Amino acid sequence: MTSDPPLVLDIDGTLTRTEGWGIDPRIFDPLLEWDAPIVIATGKAFPYPIALCHLVGVPELVVAENGGVVYTGDDVRFTADRAAAQAVAEEYRAAGYDLGWGPEDTVNRWRETELAVSRERPLEPLEAIAADHDLEVVDTGYAYHVKDRAPNKGDGVRTIADRVGFDPVEAVAVGDSTNDVSTFEVVGRSFAVANADEDAREAADEVLSEPHAEGTLAALERVRKRQV
Template sequence: MEADSDVPPLVVDIDGTLTDRHRAIDPRVFPVLREWPDRVVIATGKAMPFPIALCEFLGIERAVVAENGGVVFVEATDTLRLEGDKEAAIRVADEYREAGHDLGFGRIDLANRWRETEVVVNIDQPLAPLERIATERGLRVLDTGFAYHVVDPSVDKGRGLETICSELDRTPAEFIAVGDSENDAELFDVAGESVAVANADEMALSRADRVTDASYADGFLEAVAPYRG
């Protein structure tokens, strides 16, 4: 579809932004994403198969920032980039277990099964020892409200969007970004317009250009309403 010059490209988070509080995607967002007249980028803390599947089933071009910027895929240029120290994250997880804790996702652990650059821990597990071990390894812990992500400090969603833009001859300043968590803060810093949904955490709220009155997917729909006619 030819881009409408009055509608910017869109970069959007999934959990807490396109979903309800239980992480179920609100079907009302589907036509918005499918019919958006410019490029759509999905930027998430989830492993790459999840945003790729979302794009696939929506029938939109696959341009994704996954694992909080550690994984970037651009279908248009057949580009896949992996950044960050996965081995260091695994060592953090091993030490966390040795200290008597658990990642909290059960024996199969679908949350970590397909991750390429980071490790996640269930939000029900103790945070303080995880942060201590990660800091000792030169990593940081992101609290997305749904999980604790052990990540390399050299990666974030903002840099992921910059990577996508370098592949597509665009600039981050062209984009409107919508999100809800501290892992969206750097994305908000580089986007031309940033919107936090009302359920966003304090960091995301403080870095956003505007905040919606509504929460979760209702907030997303409110955020993009000015561009939908």
């Protein structure tokens, strides 16, 4: 029997440094010492959370691309097809816009089920084109994600919990964005870091006073001390 509850953690805005991009290295040791499953649930492309698990030294339990890709530790499940999102990107380019990431586009290069567009690019035409393809655009605060309407992080967490063998209601989640709301809805306890958007703040059980990884570290300490 473990003393810690399962964790579900977002990456951007949740495990990152307060002053900018990049993982806050202080998060590594608490996660390595955690004696329950840790699910990394993110809007990033699949390789990024896998690499994070490798770097931290924890088992690979991953919900990527906002639920489009789910890795249960022994099989990869794709819950959407990138073809429709690719068609949206092509029409967006034909309308005179680019995705905003430069010619190599490492943001999208390894995406399997969706595409991300820089928030510096026009949103209104992107939403209109996406709607024509029955897709949605989700603003995570870091990018506009063009995705299938059905998949979400919460469903991915349920899939992993069923495969690994824990009850999602026993889990604690920390996030910062509207794409974390579905996760907050399936776990037993949820925290929004101080920099969270309004959707995440309203859905969370508690809004932390600290931002980014500072808030996550504070939440994990409280959880371990049974102060939730």
